[in-house]
Amino acid sequence: MSFRVSWHNLLERLDELPEGATFRTPLSNDRFQITGVQEHRVIIRFTDSGESRPLLKDQFETLYRRVSDSHDGFDLDRLPPDADPYPTVLSLHPRFEVNDDRGVIIETEEPTTSLLLDEDPSSVPDPALDERAVPDLDVYADALLLVDALERHEVEALEDVETGTLIDLYTLLSDVQRDADDLRKEIADTLLDRLHHDRPVSGSYGSVQRTARTNRSLKDDDEVLDTLQSAGIDRDRVVSVDRGKVDDALEVTDVAESDVYETEETEYVRKAEVDEDRKETRLQGLKDQLAASDSDGVDQLRDEVEELELRIEELTEFKSGQSYHTPSRSDR
Numbered sequence: 001m002s003f004r005v006s007w008h009n010l011l012e013r014l015d016e017l018p019e020g021a022t023f024r025t026p027l028s029n030d031r032f033q034i035t036g037v038q039e040h041r042v043i044i045r046f047t048d049s050g051e052s053r054p055l056l057k058d059q060f061e062t063l064y065r066r067v068s069d070s071h072d073g074f075d076l077d078r079l080p081p082d083a084d085p086y087p088t089v090l091s092l093h094p095r096f097e098v099n100d101d102r103g104v105i106i107e108t109e110e111p112t113t114s115l116l117l118d119e120d121p122s123s124v125p126d127p128a129l130d131e132r133a134v135p136d137l138d139v140y141a142d143a144l145l146l147v148d149a150l151e152r153h154e155v156e157a158l159e160d161v162e163t164g165t166l167i168d169l170y171t172l173l174s175d176v177q178r179d180a181d182d183l184r185k186e187i188a189d190t191l192l193d194r195l196h197h198d199r200p201v202s203g204s205y206g207s208v209q210r211t212a213r214t215n216r217s218l219k220d221d222d223e224v225l226d227t228l229q230s231a232g233i234d235r236d237r238v239v240s241v242d243r244g245k246v247d248d249a250l251e252v253t254d255v256a257e258s259d260v261y262e263t264e265e266t267e268y269v270r271k272a273e274v275d276e277d278r279k280e281t282r283l284q285g286l287k288d289q290l291a292a293s294d295s296d297g298v299d300q301l302r303d304e305v306e307e308l309e310l311r312i313e314e315l316t317e318f319k320s321g322q323s324y325h326t327p328s329r330s331d332r
Helices: 003-015 057-069 085-090 138-152 163-192 221-230 243-251 276-291 298-306 308-316
Strands: 022-024 031-037 041-046 052-056 096-099 104-107 116-118
Touching (some): 003 031, 003 057, 003 085, 022 085, 052 085, 057 085, 085 096, 138 276
Antiparallel strands (some): 022 116, 031 041
């Protein structure tokens, strides 16, 4: 089938779209609507920014040729920076489909799907109006307890807070941080399988991108020393004391630790024990309050729970370039 025929088939599909149909781009997940269909171009408008942009027929033909000439699909990460919407619109043609898992757009004779999100946004119920399900996640339970504790106590001036309250807050913050890190790692592993390029991909609260780093580990000691020695580097310049071997030597000799180590004691607080029964009792009480739709103040409580995601982001947000520790000798 020639591009001319495919182009007119695509235009017919676009003319049949319901008003307000919303699509997403495959790389950046930007939402857009098709606002105009003309013989030589398609006009789109991004819903978040309100920006309008023409998608030109000549560019569609270029993409069409590249997809048709490829055997396993055209890699989306080869698209120019502003060409992200083209595969989405082209996938409305019955012979083209965007494969998110592989990061390609393919030509196929099989039934296809498109990147259509909403056929008519006005007819789609607002999820925020539906009853919110309680996720069976440790981070949710601990975060709910933490938000409850923060709202019941004045923590702006920590020196005025009772010791027991500070202990509870420290324990809950520790649990939330651990749970959030575990869930964050699982989410990162899942995203890694879906990001097929190094461009930022945006969500509602931020963006992520695929990146890589190189980890180095030395080869066998003898191989490294021989290589450097053959290059004119004296062995003594690269050989240093190994802490593990020093510790092994201390175990089999009478040498005192203070003879080979400079030691300095620092004090810190660590979580010693968690009263899981007490946490579960309080958590169940909060859930019961949410379920009691006829109780006073339940609307306010529901609003507070809906703000949970925003609050927990602030509580567990990673601040680059900052660390918290007891000053060591090198800091003084």
